[in-house]
Amino acid sequence: MIHSHPDKARAFVADDERAHWHDKALWFVRVKRDRGAATVPEWEALRTAAEGIKAHTLSRLGAYLEEFEAKAAANGIQVHWARDGEEHNRIVHGILERHRVSLLVKSKSMLTEELHLNPYLEARGIEVVDTDLGERIVQLAGEPPSHIVMPAIHRKKEEIGELFHEKLGTPKGLSDPTVLTGKARVHLREKFLSAQAGLTGVNFAIAETGGFVVVTNEGNADMGTTLPRVHVASMGIEKVIPRLADLGVFLRLLARSATGQPVSSYTTHFHAPLPGGELHVVIVDSGRSQMLSEAHRRKALSCIRCGACLNTCPVYRRSGGYSYSYLIPGPIGSVLGPHRDLAGHASLPFASSLCGSCTDVCPVKVDLHHQLLVLRQEAGEEKLIPLGKRLGMKAAAFAMARPGLFRAGGRFARWVLRAAPGLARFGPAAVWLRGRELPEAPRESFADLYDRETAGKPEERS
Amino acid sequence: MTARETILAALRASGAEPVPAPPHPVPVKQGDPVARFLESVTAVGGQSYRVPDLAALAAGVAKLPAWSSPRRVSLVAGIPGGTVDLEAVDDPHELADLDVAAIPGELGVAENGAVWLKGESLGPHRAVFVIPEHLVLVVNAADIVNDMQEAYGRITLPRPGYGVFVSGPSKTADIEQSLVIGAHGARSCAVFVVG
Ligand code: SF4
Numbered sequence: 001m002i003h004s005h006p007d008k009a010r011a012f013v014a015d016d017e018r019a020h021w022h023d024k025a026l027w028f029v030r031v032k033r034d035r036g037a038a039t040v041p042e043w044e045a046l047r048t049a050a051e052g053i054k055a056h057t058l059s060r061l062g063a064y065l066e067e068f069e070a071k072a073a074a075n076g077i078q079v080h081w082a083r084d085g086e087e088h089n090r091i092v093h094g095i096l097e098r099h100r101v102s103l104l105v106k107s108k109s110m111l112t113e114e115l116h117l118n119p120y121l122e123a124r125g126i127e128v129v130d131t132d133l134g135e136r137i138v139q140l141a142g143e144p145p146s147h148i149v150m151p152a153i154h155r156k157k158e159e160i161g162e163l164f165h166e167k168l169g170t171p172k173g174l175s176d177p178t179v180l181t182g183k184a185r186v187h188l189r190e191k192f193l194s195a196q197a198g199l200t201g202v203n204f205a206i207a208e209t210g211g212f213v214v215v216t217n218e219g220n221a222d223m224g225t226t227l228p229r230v231h232v233a234s235m236g237i238e239k240v241i242p243r244l245a246d247l248g249v250f251l252r253l254l255a256r257s258a259t260g261q262p263v264s265s266y267t268t269h270f271h272a273p274l275p276g277g278e279l280h281v282v283i284v285d286s287g288r289s290q291m292l293s294e295a296h297r298r299k300a301l302s303c304i305r306c307g308a309c310l311n312t313c314p315v316y317r318r319s320g321g322y323s324y325s326y327l328i329p330g331p332i333g334s335v336l337g338p339h340r341d342l343a344g345h346a347s348l349p350f351a352s353s354l355c356g357s358c359t360d361v362c363p364v365k366v367d368l369h370h371q372l373l374v375l376r377q378e379a380g381e382e383k384l385i386p387l388g389k390r391l392g393m394k395a396a397a398f399a400m401a402r403p404g405l406f407r408a409g410g411r412f413a414r415w416v417l418r419a420a421p422g423l424a425r426f427g428p429a430a431v432w433l434r435g436r437e438l439p440e441a442p443r444e445s446f447a448d449l450y451d452r453e454t455a456g457k458p459e460e461r462s
Numbered sequence: 463m464t465a466r467e468t469i470l471a472a473l474r475a476s477g478a479e480p481v482p483a484p485p486h487p488v489p490v491k492q493g494d495p496v497a498r499f500l501e502s503v504t505a506v507g508g509q510s511y512r513v514p515d516l517a518a519l520a521a522g523v524a525k526l527p528a529w530s531s532p533r534r535v536s537l538v539a540g541i542p543g544g545t546v547d548l549e550a551v552d553d554p555h556e557l558a559d560l561d562v563a564a565i566p567g568e569l570g571v572a573e574n575g576a577v578w579l580k581g582e583s584l585g586p587h588r589a590v591f592v593i594p595e596h597l598v599l600v601v602n603a604a605d606i607v608n609d610m611q612e613a614y615g616r617i618t619l620p621r622p623g624y625g626v627f628v629s630g631p632s633k634t635a636d637i638e639q640s641l642v643i644g645a646h647g648a649r650s651c652a653v654f655v656v657g
Contacts, residue, residue, distance in 0.1 A: 025639050039573075045487035052484030059481040062473035075623055081466040133645060134636035150636060157638045177640035185646060192646070193555055211623055219592045219632040219647025226589035227554055237469065242483065244619070248611035249486055252573075262502065262574030263610070263629045266592070266647065271623025272581075274588065285465075289472035298478065 003344065004386075005351035009323035018156075023317040025153060030311040032260025033361065039262070040252060049249050051365040054302035057241055058292060064207040064240045065283065071210025072281060075272050080282045085115030088284045092117060092199070092232055093124055095280055099230050101126060101196040105188075107214065107221035108132040109201030110148055110305060111234050113327055115286060117199075129191045131220040133184050140167045146321025148328055149258050149307035154320055188220070198224030202235035202281070203304070204250060208243045211271030212281065215254065215264040222266055229277035233270070237288050238301040250304060253363035257306040287340050296374055297339045302364045303332050309358035309368055315351050324348060331358035331368045338375045346384035349375035410445050417441035486611060495572040495606045496655060502575030506630030507643050508651040510575075512603070516540035519600065519656055523564060526652055528596035531561035537585050538564045538600050540656075554589040563594045567601035569616060570655065573609040574629055577601055577653060578617060581624030591628060597648035599628065603657035 013019050037043050057064055069079045082088035096104060104126055112118070118128045118139075130139045134151035138144065140163055145151030152160070161174035170183045200221045205212040212233060214221045225231045241250065255261040273279035291297045310316045310330030321329040325345050326337025334352060337345035349372045352358075358368040379385055380393075399406045416423060418441050425433050444452075454460045463471070492498065496512070503510035513519045519540050523529050529543070536544035541564045551557060565584065567577035577599045584590050591597065607613050619625060632647030643649060 028639060041490040041492075042487045049484050049486050052481070055481045056483040059478045061476075061478070062470045065473070066470065081464070081469055083465045083468055087465055131646070132636070133634045137636065150639075152636055153639070155637075157640075160637055177637040178642050180637055181634055181642040181645060185644065188646060189558070193558055209619055209623070211619065217632070218634045218645035220645070222592040222626070223589075223646050226587070226592060237473070244617065245486070245611070245614045248609075248614040252610050259635070261629075262506065263571075263576050263627065265506070265629050265632055267576070267627040267629075269619065269623070269625045271619050271625075275586070283469070285469045285472070289469060289476060292473065292478060293476040295478075 003325040004347040005323055009319035012320040026311045026317040036256035036260035053246050054364050067207040068205050068240050075210045078280045082284045084286050088115050089117050089120040091282050103127045103195045104197050105129050105131050105195040105224040106199045111236050131188050148305050192223040195228050197230035198228045199232045202233050202239050205240045206244050207240055213269050215267045217265045219266050232280045234282050257308040257363040299366050300335050308361040312357045312361050335371045346379050414441045489609045491608050495608050496603050498572035499570050499606045503653045506575045508630040508653050510653050512655045528562045533561040535563040538566045548585040554587040557593050560594040562596040563590050564598035567599045569605040570601040571613050576627040576629040579626050592647040595649050597651045600654045603655050
């Protein structure tokens with residue numbers, strides 16, 4: 001399989017120093033998340049409420065979207081509907097064309113990544129500038145984001161200095177983050193001041209009030225929506241929540257889960273266009289209603305894109321965002337990608353240790369590791385697992401059902417590992433042993449040890 | 463069928479069982495909200511000051527280094543000394559070199575140092591809270607709430623419906639997780655609590 005996670009991760013893990021650096025950087029964010037969560041005594045109750053509000057909303061999603069649409073229209077917001085990316089991109093382009101937009105400033109939106117909006121607009125002569133610093137870095141580098149909250153987390157500051165030198169003409173050899181951010185500020189200010197339209201994602205759309213909320217730390221969404229008179233916001237159908245008061249629950253969870261901050265620097269509530277301007281919201285399905293119709297996948301639609309499951313995932317941290325075949329990496333991407341196209345992303349459910357840490361940190365309690373397990377079963381049933389692994393599993397199942405055979409097999413394996421440890425590198429476990437050392441094989445198995453220790457002590461053999 | 467009809471029909475057919483909306487948890491109150499708010503503002507990278515009255519507010523703001531720069535906007539009744547009249551500005555692009563803006567906050571949130579600015583308080587140009595180099599926010603001590611849940615209990619969005627929580631200065635950690643203050647918005651954020 002060309003798209004398999006181990007293959008795509010190979011280059012990343014080959015650079016041991018970088019892989020460890022990446023691992024540490026992400027773990028640092030995870031630790032900040034823990035500290036942030038610990039400041040809120042009712043944290044677990046908030047997670048339960050957030051999970052419940054999402055489940056409730058998804059159970060009557062159509063009604064809430066209609067309510068949102070009606071209230072938004074009354075607020076002077078123009079609402080559009082798009083079945084898929086093509087339709088969405090056409091609508092956005094139509095709006096921009098009508099206003100003769102030649103430069104669009106964008107704030108972060110994973111949805112428009114999913115729908116490939118940038119290339120669509122660029123092919124039609126519109127310059128699109130991503131304005132979140134991390135997004136701008138990967139855009140200049142011609143790469144997709146490697147993380148949903150910190151798009152350039154895989155890049156070192158020296159590399160960013162080099163990139164800015166090449167693309168923005170800054171002096172060679174810059175690597176201080178403050179200096180680099182200052183350069184980006186000047187470069188992007190000029191874009192904000194000359195753009196004719198701004199595009200944002202939507203963090204939450206509120207049915208009750210017909211408006212929506214966008215959060216950023218940098219203020220880029222605000223620069224991009226208070227200077228140009230045209231604002232287009234793209235939202236997936238799952239972004240709606242029932243009431244304004246529900247924001248109290250979600251906003252207490254979101255930033256703490258994402259970066260450990262008590263709240264993002266800017267939480268902007270849009271409920272009307274700029275005076276004399278236009279505000280458009282494009283509501284997109286793009287496979288979401290299908291996911292909603294399958295009960296065991298539905299919960300994945302509750303995700304609020306905080307990134308906590310990526311930061312905590314031992315596989316993500318050590319293999320990097322580009323080892324995933326789906327555009328959203330980490331546990332949530334390994335769920336969403338295969339839910340959309342199992343054959344295209346068949347290795348992703350296996351890019352997990354199933355340790356369950358993702359589920360534990362998720363602020364809306366998406367049952368990530370359970371969904372990964374279900375997807376593994378589906379991949380097995382549809383014969384999407386590589387033959388070697390399939391036969392291996394069959395053999396393991398056969399042996400495990402026969403204790404005598406299992407023990408004999410274990411004895412044989414331990415003997416081989418002691419006698420010729422190098423041999424394992426050629427067997428079915430070869431992929432596993434890339435970059436790993438095997439421990440020395442013990443002489444006896446746990447079962448042997450247990451038998452010996454409890455021999456003649458029936459009361460301990462429970 | 464239009465896209466709207468197709469999507470709504472698919473949602474109706476999705477067969478999701480009705481799930482009731484859960485209650486929101488009741489937050490535990492953690493100490494004096496004003497003291498906590500002042501601390502939170504500092505923690506998110508801002509400067510916090512408590513002043514007893516409007517005279518002390520004006521004196522405090524006058525002492526800020528940021529307030530000595532030439533292009534100043536004051537939207538706060540108790541802060542004199544603005545040099546740029548927003549009403550005389552036709553286009554927000556003209557605010558590109560604004561040095562500092564003082565804006566009244568509707569409420570402050572103890573748990574995260576956020577100040578709620580409602581659309582009407584921003585004058586004729588929404589950009590005023592994000593475009594200047596420095597920000598001065600003012601909130602009454604009586605308007606400090608404990609947490610975001612309490613805040614939303616108070617917030618209304620009258621037309622033109624717009625409002626923003628600002629928590630400290632603009633920031634980014636997109637380069638190697640190093641916190642840098644002053645990404646696109648204000649490089650400093652001084653918050654005054656009056657009373
Ligand atoms: S699945 Fe949960 S933890 Fe992962 S990004 Fe979504 S909300 Fe955050």
